[in-house]
Amino acid sequence: MHAFQDDFGLPVKLTFDPAEYARHEARHVLVFAFCKGKLLFTRHRTRGIELPGGKIEPGESSLAAAVREAYEETGAILDGIERIGQYTIDGSMCKDIYVARALQYADTPTGSDVAGTVVFDDIPLHVKGNPAFSRLLYDDVYPLALAKVRSHPYSQLG
16 A cells, blocks of 8 residues: 655555455546557646546446546557556545556547547656646656556556
């Protein structure tokens, strides 16, 4: 279990232990989607570059939400996905973390809050404080989860 504060000063708890995250129902998802070894980001219209993710809709499973959000925000067609972690913010907002493999993606996804898919030649390791990136990536969730997913077969990097 990792504990730290996010960029807004709120307490965050992060776990990669399946026994721990199986006990908590998430209402949000975060997706590390890879296509041919490249990590897919989305450009949010107001927040900047971030990973695909969002709210789980009523009656929707966490897994279904992750697939939907990846598609809406990057146009990714997934052929593999796995939950690898979970984090809570301020003891109330709970997010499941997924790693996924995409067969393809779209430069212009369908989501209304996104301006396009962003892919870097090299995965950015240090984004904290970079104004091109969303403040939502400034906490320790991104680097800790990235370290975890880079060894996953879906990343094709490991």
